[in-house]
Amino acid sequence: MHKFGFIGLGIMGSAMAKNLLKAGCQVTVWNRSPEKTEDLVALGATRAETPAAVAASCPITFAMLADPAAAEEVCFGRHGILEGIGDGRGYVDMSTVDPATSQKIGFAVVAKGGRFLEAPVSGSKKPAEDGTLIILAAGDRTLYDEALPGLEAMGKKILHLGDVGKGAEMKIVVNMVMGGMMAAFCEGLALGGKAGLATADILDVIAAGAIASPMFALKGGLIAQGIFTPAFPLKHMQKDLRLAIGLGDRLGQPLAAAAATNELFKGGRAAGYGDEDFSALYKLID
Missing domain, CATH: 1.10.1040.10 (N-(1-d-carboxylethyl)-l-norvaline Dehydrogenase; domain 2)
Incomplete structure (x- = not known):
């Protein structure tokens, strides 16, 4: 059974995390507003107290955040991803950010001993619910290969576009x-x-x-x-x-x-x- 973390349970993230659960994956979730985790926990997800706890407990963690500021806060903030990543664990940021932000996060994750993949998506609420997103990945190829079962639960077309920044x-x-x-x-x-x-x-x-x-x-x-x-x-x-x-x-x-x-x-x-x-x-x- 695949085990994934998922951070960010807004309109898109909640639907994407549900598709991971439907695919039979173990999923650990975190959201800034804790009440948004309740539906996922009811479906079998485990709730973590911080992004760091998610990254520390899961081989691969996905994130779906609103904007570059939110993506940076979850990565660099107190109890953020950088405090939990390491030992080759993977961080897959599916937020839509500018290439420079994606590269900044990726460099920091790798410097901490983790692996990084950006994977923004094309598609809105209905494709997120249906698992038919187009996923635009770039970065660590081995992490891409290992994350593929999760990505396939969320998307209908998954591309690897090269180095970090190209997906963004x-x-x-x-x-x-x-x-x-x-x-x-x-x-x-x-x-x-x-x-x-x-x-x-x-x-x-x-x-x-x-x-x-x-x-x-x-x-x-x-x-x-x-x-x-x-x-x-x-x-x-x-x-x-x-x-x-x-x-x-x-x-x-x-x-x-x-x-x-x-x-x-x-x-x-x-x-x-x-x-x-x-x-x-x-x-x-x-």
Whole structure:
């Protein structure tokens, strides 16, 4: 039986940890808000008191945290991962962070005698629940091979992209594109509505053509009903756009469309929609 730790039980992490349990794995969990561990414990998980305790007791620990600041706090903070890692145990950070943060965490883990893999995911709440995430791993290849049974319980497509940083870069690129798609989609629905076109007809035409996508099909119907329950919170999309623009700055790559999209999502946060789904951008535009 495989034994894994799991740190971070938000919208994504709780679903991912449940899939590890469903796959028959032993799972030790920790979350900053302890009450979020209760569902997992009821399903058979063991609760640890600190991230260090998770890392010390499990051959491989996964983490799914909100942003670079949270990822650094869990690693470097008091009773953090670095206090428990060592003896070749593995740390797999599945959070979406910038490449520099991922490399900083990876270097520190290795310096303590552990092994490190970054493995950000493409997909939101439903794929996390269904175990159909796309997992973008990079780093220690032996750890990748050993973590694969756990990764396969959480994802449908798992890639190893090379050295630490490449997984983070891939995730940032993918989410930058997704944010731009959502912004254009919301503007199209709003413009069509002002012109007197039925939303159902707009969605029907989009679905029949070259720009059809699962995201438009899923989010279009929810937007039409005014449902913005968070599968991927708007504040997290804005964070990912900010990371993309930062990557563009470092590489000298102009990102005019992404910069404009980032300003739209910043407006969504300012309007109070940060904790709603990223499709709540429509409320700002309409």
